[in-house]
Amino acid sequence: MKAVLWLCGLFWSVVASSAPVTVVDHAKSEIKFVSKQMNVPVEGDFKKFQVQFVFDPDKLASSKASINVEMASIDTGSSEGDAEVQRKPWFNTKEHPRATFQSSSVKALGGGKYEVGGKLMIKGRSKDVAVPFTARKVTDGTLLEGAFSMNRKDFGIGEGAWDDPETVAYEVQIKFKFLGKSK
């Protein structure tokens, strides 16, 4: 009996995991951010990240995503900016080399729009976020695109002297684009 149950369990886990995990073309994907410095929007991005997602508009309940961002791969637009944000007041990349996002739910907003809810963890602090995105078929796969705003204070990003919204605004916009390759 135990063996049967175990086999059933095994079978179930195989079925459950057989939903196609999309392979993401990282060269055609991006994670950008826009911060406001002295009221001037400045764009930067992360060069290295890993994304895995399962997305099926007909099976949103089993759709999911997990994202890993290598914080040291940041490009702020200037080399001294890159060096600065690795330090303790910002991302403290030595102790927290990665930021992650783990989805918990996906729902449809209508009109090709969706919203993924999940935990965003940066600098060891996590927060529930709801991120709107669009999904569309393109020639080489499925393109997920979205943007949301976060408050850098929620994660202790830019502390001490940098805790000054006049020079660097608290609100930071995150924009992403993930291309899932079609098999």
Add this chain to the structure above:
Amino acid sequence: MILGSVALGLYMVELELSPQKLKLFSWHKWAGVTIFMLAVIRVLWRFVSPPPPYPDMPAWQRMAAHATHGAIYVLIFAIPLSGWLMSSAFGFQTVYFGVFPIPDLLAKNKELAESLKELHEILNIVLWLLLLAHVAAALKHHYVDRDAVLYRMLPLAKDPTGAK
């Protein structure tokens, strides 16, 4: 204003990145925009009120003076322009007083930005060499030649020699 902006520029680039540094960079950029606009006004004024003719002096001196003046005029435009283009290429837009965005003419391009940064520095050095020459020449006219050249630059000073 140019003097202050150059001093600020020299000081701020030496600073470690800090909120203060971001502020100073913005101020420096605003000063640059202002200098550019003042330069436009200066050139327009030159048409309204042309400078008096050069006094008697050797042809080579006249040519040198003319070339120096021309170059200084070019530079008071070129230096703010190069700074603005450099900012664009670095991806840091210039927003005058944090309110009026000045469009980026160049797309983000680090290599081009580094070249423009060098250009911005070199043009500044050239400007200071020319200013030095200009001041030296003016003093030479005043103290060595004892002519009225210095007076023709000063709006309020009366020319004691009575020459025009």
